[in-house]
Amino acid sequence: MYFLLARLFQATVVMLCVALVGFLVFQFVGDPVLSLVGQETTVEDREALRESLGLNDPILVQYARYVMNAVQGDFGISYSFNRDVSEMIADRLPATVELVLLSGVFSLLLAIPAGIYTGIRRKGGIAQTIMTISIIGVSIPSFLLGILLILVFSVWLNWLPSFGRGDLATVFGLRSSLFTWNGLSHALMPAAVLCLFQLGVILRLIRAEMLEVLRTDYIRFAWARGLPGKRVYFGHALKNTLVPVVTAVGLQLSSLFAFSIITELVFQWPGMGSLLLHAIGQSDIPLLAAYLIFVGLVFTISNLIVDGVYVLIDPRIRHGAL
Amino acid sequence: MLKTYLAPLSTALVLSSALVAPAQAETLRLASQSDATSLDPHSHNESFTNYFLANIYEGLVARDRTFEITGQLAESWEQLDATTWRFKLRDGVTFHDGSAFAADDVIFSMDRALSETSNFKHVLASVESYRAVDDMTVEIVTKAPNPILLNDLLDLMILDKQWAEANGAAEPINLQTEEKAFSATNANGTGPFSVMSRAQGEKTTLTAFDGYWGESGNVTEVVFTPINNAATLVSALLSGEVDLVMPLPLQDIARIEAGEGVKVVSSAEARTMYIGMDQWRDQIIESPVEGNPFLDLRVRQAIAHAVDAQAIIDRVMQGQATLATQYVMEKVNGYNPDLTRLEYNVETAKSLLTEAGYPDGFELTMDCSTDRYVNDGQICQATVSLLARIGITVNLIAQPKAQFFPKVVAPDFGTSFFLLSWTPSTMDSLNVFQNVLGTRDLENGVGAWNISGCSVPEADALAAEAAVTMDAAAREKMLQDAMALMVEDVCLVPLHVQQLVWGAAENIDVVQHPTFEFPLEYFNVN
Numbered sequence: 001m002y003f004l005l006a007r008l009f010q011a012t013v014v015m016l017c018v019a020l021v022g023f024l025v026f027q028f029v030g031d032p033v034l035s036l037v038g039q040e041t042t043v044e045d046r047e048a049l050r051e052s053l054g055l056n057d058p059i060l061v062q063y064a065r066y067v068m069n070a071v072q073g074d075f076g077i078s079y080s081f082n083r084d085v086s087e088m089i090a091d092r093l094p095a096t097v098e099l100v101l102l103s104g105v106f107s108l109l110l111a112i113p114a115g116i117y118t119g120i121r122r123k124g125g126i127a128q129t130i131m132t133i134s135i136i137g138v139s140i141p142s143f144l145l146g147i148l149l150i151l152v153f154s155v156w157l158n159w160l161p162s163f164g165r166g167d168l169a170t171v172f173g174l175r176s177s178l179f180t181w182n183g184l185s186h187a188l189m190p191a192a193v194l195c196l197f198q199l200g201v202i203l204r205l206i207r208a209e210m211l212e213v214l215r216t217d218y219i220r221f222a223w224a225r226g227l228p229g230k231r232v233y234f235g236h237a238l239k240n241t242l243v244p245v246v247t248a249v250g251l252q253l254s255s256l257f258a259f260s261i262i263t264e265l266v267f268q269w270p271g272m273g274s275l276l277l278h279a280i281g282q283s284d285i286p287l288l289a290a291y292l293i294f295v296g297l298v299f300t301i302s303n304l305i306v307d308g309v310y311v312l313i314d315p316r317i318r319h320g321a322l
Numbered sequence: 323m324l325k326t327y328l329a330p331l332s333t334a335l336v337l338s339s340a341l342v343a344p345a346q347a348e349t350l351r352l353a354s355q356s357d358a359t360s361l362d363p364h365s366h367n368e369s370f371t372n373y374f375l376a377n378i379y380e381g382l383v384a385r386d387r388t389f390e391i392t393g394q395l396a397e398s399w400e401q402l403d404a405t406t407w408r409f410k411l412r413d414g415v416t417f418h419d420g421s422a423f424a425a426d427d428v429i430f431s432m433d434r435a436l437s438e439t440s441n442f443k444h445v446l447a448s449v450e451s452y453r454a455v456d457d458m459t460v461e462i463v464t465k466a467p468n469p470i471l472l473n474d475l476l477d478l479m480i481l482d483k484q485w486a487e488a489n490g491a492a493e494p495i496n497l498q499t500e501e502k503a504f505s506a507t508n509a510n511g512t513g514p515f516s517v518m519s520r521a522q523g524e525k526t527t528l529t530a531f532d533g534y535w536g537e538s539g540n541v542t543e544v545v546f547t548p549i550n551n552a553a554t555l556v557s558a559l560l561s562g563e564v565d566l567v568m569p570l571p572l573q574d575i576a577r578i579e580a581g582e583g584v585k586v587v588s589s590a591e592a593r594t595m596y597i598g599m600d601q602w603r604d605q606i607i608e609s610p611v612e613g614n615p616f617l618d619l620r621v622r623q624a625i626a627h628a629v630d631a632q633a634i635i636d637r638v639m640q641g642q643a644t645l646a647t648q649y650v651m652e653k654v655n656g657y658n659p660d661l662t663r664l665e666y667n668v669e670t671a672k673s674l675l676t677e678a679g680y681p682d683g684f685e686l687t688m689d690c691s692t693d694r695y696v697n698d699g700q701i702c703q704a705t706v707s708l709l710a711r712i713g714i715t716v717n718l719i720a721q722p723k724a725q726f727f728p729k730v731v732a733p734d735f736g737t738s739f740f741l742l743s744w745t746p747s748t749m750d751s752l753n754v755f756q757n758v759l760g761t762r763d764l765e766n767g768v769g770a771w772n773i774s775g776c777s778v779p780e781a782d783a784l785a786a787e788a789a790v791t792m793d794a795a796a797r798e799k800m801l802q803d804a805m806a807l808m809v810e811d812v813c814l815v816p817l818h819v820q821q822l823v824w825g826a827a828e829n830i831d832v833v834q835h836p837t838f839e840f841p842l843e844y845f846n847v848n
Contacts, residue, residue, distance in 0.1 A: 028725075031724070031727070031728035034724075034727045034728055034731065041367065041441055041444075042764075042767050042770065043732045043733055043764055043770060045443075046732075080359055081506070081522055081523075082360060082362075082365075082495050082503040082506035082507075083503070083506070083507070091521075147553050147554075147557075150553075150554065150557045150561075151557065154557055154558075154561040154563070155557050155560045155561045158561060158562070161563060162554060162557045162558050162561050162563055163547070163549055163554050163557075163558050163563065164524075164525070164547060165524075265550055265551050265554075266551050266553070266554055267554065268547070268548075268549045268550065268551065268554055270521070270523065270524040270525075274523065274550065275523070277550065278523055278550075280724075281693075281722075281724065282359075282724075283724050
């Protein structure tokens with residue numbers, strides 16, 4: 001209980017800092033008033049609007065006012081959309097969650113076995129091939145990969161749609177495009193782009209950890225005891241690689257949430273990333289602030305979950321030995 | 323065997339589609355890098371938004387297929403005297419929700435356009451009063467004779483009074499209230515298309531309005547998707563997922579021209595690009611030079627001689643622009659056909675600079691946006707190297723529009739050398755004199771965009787006279803003379819008139835206007 005409260009307090013401080021840094025940066029994103037009014041609007045009208053939006057107040061006053069409202073669940077109204085910011089985020093969130101789930105699940109399903117395999121048979125031909133592919137995945141920028149996929153699968157082969165989110169369907173009260181073929185065909189390419197990068201990172205981490213652990217004394221002792229390979233690899237080695245891997249996976253998945261911006265831009269995926277780009281272009285401060293807080297929240301929560309998982313997989317943490 | 327089996331089948335298919343063709347639903351899939359920022363026709367005055375909404379809402383007057391002003395919701399009009407106009411409204415017009423259109427809707431919309439939160443007050447700036455004479459007649463009285471009242475009224479969209487009042491949208495969206503802005507996401511106009519669904523930044527679906535009073539093409543459904551990334555936008559056209567892309571990024575013109583089943587459609591746009599020079603400060607800013615060299619006409623002429631606008635058109639604009647001789651393009655009323663551009667000549671430029679006392683040139687800072695106009699950043703880079711040839715060292719500040727505009731516009735006008743452009747929304751050069759060329763007088767709303775701060779009193783006088791002259795020929799002469807004076811004074815260095823370039827599927831017929839309008843009722847899917 002104390003542990004949880006302490007973490008919550010830390011999380012609050014982190015988010016307040018995130019919002020403060022955000023507000024200091026917003027002074028340089030441009031003048032929202034100019035993107036709201038037309039070229040014929042008089043100087044006085046522009047000034048009046050700026051005053052009524054509270055943009056003439058000192059930045060700390062704007063920040064304090066924002067935090068007071070945010071605590072009450074009010075994130076303000078987007079300048080460019082004229083809608084509640086919280087409503088807008090709720091609208092766009094499912095699209096991003098779909099991509100994160102699809103790419104996250106696939107990258108884990110592929111990365112864990114491939115990482116273990118390349119760790120054990122690091123000299124084999126298959127392992128070398130996997131490692132080469134993973135280097136490509138980590139090093140090709142996602143916008144380039146995205147455009148390449150569009151060129152091949154949409155323009156040349158005409159198999160997959162090049163942009164947007166597909167039809168939605170409701171299953172068990174959940175509304176998602178992953179429940180229709182049309183929706184899946186739209187999600188496939190952006191998810192693949194996100195997946196390939198994650199895959200490379202997680203796979204290489206698991207492999208490195210496996211190599212590390214396989215050199216340790218207790219593994220040698222296990223071999224000396226004549227234990228079968230399956231038990232040595234999975235029962236003793238794999239378990240001990242998991243702590244750093246879980247940390248990395250937690251961070252990777254939350255960064256997918258927050259920063260799938262480029263992929264969303266390339267595929268015109270109507271998620272959080274494209275919303276952020278729009279907000280920057282329009283100097284939409286309420287939207288930008290809410291986005292920052294949201295990202296802070298995602299990272300904080302995922303770290304909380306990771307901390308919880310540690311306890312489950314490593315008995316030493318549970319018993320206070322570490 | 324297979325062939326003989328398929329042949330009758332395909333014949334049957336052709337026949338059946340020929341039979342249903344007249345009543346067939348034709349969907350036009352439209353894509354653009356921007357989206358309408360609001361559905362409220364009096365809220366955001368931004369050209370893409372205005373032209374998008376012009377398919378849903380209508381005004382008293384509008385541009386027809388050939389760009390002439392014609393009656394839309396007004397069937398006809400007459401002038402009782404120099405300042406009194408009477409508009410006879412069109413009978414039998416209904417809004418999308420079925421309610422009838424009448425004079426009280428016009429009066430309501432004018433009130434709304436003038437309300438505190440509106441961004442369209444300028445549309446009625448010349449109007450003294452207005453009233454409904456009867457159910458189908460509206461009278462407008464102007465403060466002084468206004469020869470371009472009809473041009474002003476083009477941007478005044480008419481809403482349904484009952485609908486707006488019932489939904490709390492009697493005033494344009496107020497940005498600081500906590501209420502939800504119904505009119506930002508819902509629309510009820512009299513136009514040829516009504517809004518079926520709207521997800522801003524994602525997708526908007528329009529359907530042809532059954533009860534539309536006028537003629538409309540064969541498009542029955544419009545699916546509009548904003549696609550921000552240029553490469554994705556062009557791929558979507560090439561893969562046949564969208565039918566029309568506007569505008570088409572210049573670097574992809576060759577690809578679309580070579581592509582199968584797609585074509586490039588282009589025509590001159592009313593936007594004139596120009597370079598501005600500080601002519602109001604005693605000391606130019608962000609430059610080590612003493613004083614203000616631009617106060618000397620010879621320095622301004624030298625810059626005009628040194629900037630090779632044709633090279634910019636050929637290289638940077640890939641030929642998709644025409645040379646500008648003045649600050650408006652030829653379709654704008656008041657264009658002066660006799661004017662010529664100062665020729666590109668480095669030697670002349672150098673000798674003018676020497677005469678002015680700058681034989682070795684000088685150093686200055688140029689402000690430039692990178693995401694507002696077609697290839698704006700590259701135009702500025704080209705300008706930098708062209709000016710280097712006459713010894714002028716330019717430090718370029720290329721910045722996103724979100725930083726550029728706050729820096730250069732009123733009240734600071736924080737630049738001494740910059741790239742900008744203007745589209746006269748009324749297609750009349752008086753608009754350019756009032757905003758860009760007229761001597762700055764911010765209290766009276768003149769010269770708010772005269773960032774150069776140039777001033778030619780004779781031209782001001784001519785423009786002021788033209789503003790109240792009803793005789794069209796005499797008026798045009800005044801505007802042309804005023805333009806000649808401004809060009810002679812090198813208030814700005816004109817560069818080029820941008821082309822409007824769209825990419826379309828082969829079977830789409832479009833109508834392009836110099837103002838970027840896209841009147842979908844004139845579009846056809848073949």
